Amino acid sequence: MAEKELKVRPIRNGTVIDHIPGGQALNVLKILGISRTTGAGATVSVLMNVDSPKLGKKDIVKVEDRELLSEEVDKIALIAPGATINIVRDFEVAEKYVVDLPDLIVGVVRCQNPNCISNSSEPIRPQMQVREKRPVQLRCMYCDLPLTERIADFLI
Ligand code: CTP
Numbered sequence: 001m002a003e004k005e006l007k008v009r010p011i012r013n014g015t016v017i018d019h020i021p022g023g024q025a026l027n028v029l030k031i032l033g034i035s036r037t038t039g040a041g042a043t044v045s046v047l048m049n050v051d052s053p054k055l056g057k058k059d060i061v062k063v064e065d066r067e068l069l070s071e072e073v074d075k076i077a078l079i080a081p082g083a084t085i086n087i088v089r090d091f092e093v094a095e096k097y098v099v100d101l102p103d104l105i106v107g108v109v110r111c112q113n114p115n116c117i118s119n120s121s122e123p124i125r126p127q128m129q130v131r132e133k134r135p136v137q138l139r140c141m142y143c144d145l146p147l148t149e150r151i152a153d154f155l156i
């Protein structure tokens, strides 16, 4: 129990992204724009490969003093379906919800087809239809090409 408390030290204010499938924490950091170049930004804790009854192994990301934008939550839903967003205020979980994907994602993921009009110099925002949520299956609204793997590589 003491060890468990150490691993999950509570935060005062901020967002805890819990139940991230094991191995996806670094992609979540990328989505949040957290990298070594962000320097003196928010305090961020990353737990990787925590034992989880539901997921086997899960990752957890805690970002202090920050609440997420809806666009960031959509991106997290793409690579970590089932993740829980916990908004912590004054040490209490004030809000908790499971990420969910809209039926259409605009301007978040680019098409993997280099010849797709959404990848041309035209001012077109890529649009992806969400065909399946678990596991995520997308389809480009312009060229119909499916996108089902390595979605993190195509995030804008
Ligand atoms: N948490 C935190 N700091 C706080 C409160 C909670 O870091 N002040 C973290 C917990 O460690 C946990 C997550 O936020 O990873 C959700 O907290 P809580 O709802 O208390 O935990 P559970 O009931 O286990 O969550 P769930 O039912 O979603 O699994």
Ligand code: ZN
Pocket (backbone or CB within 6 Å): 111, 112, 113, 116, 117, 118, 140, 141, 142, 143, 144, 145
């Ligand atoms: Zn396309």
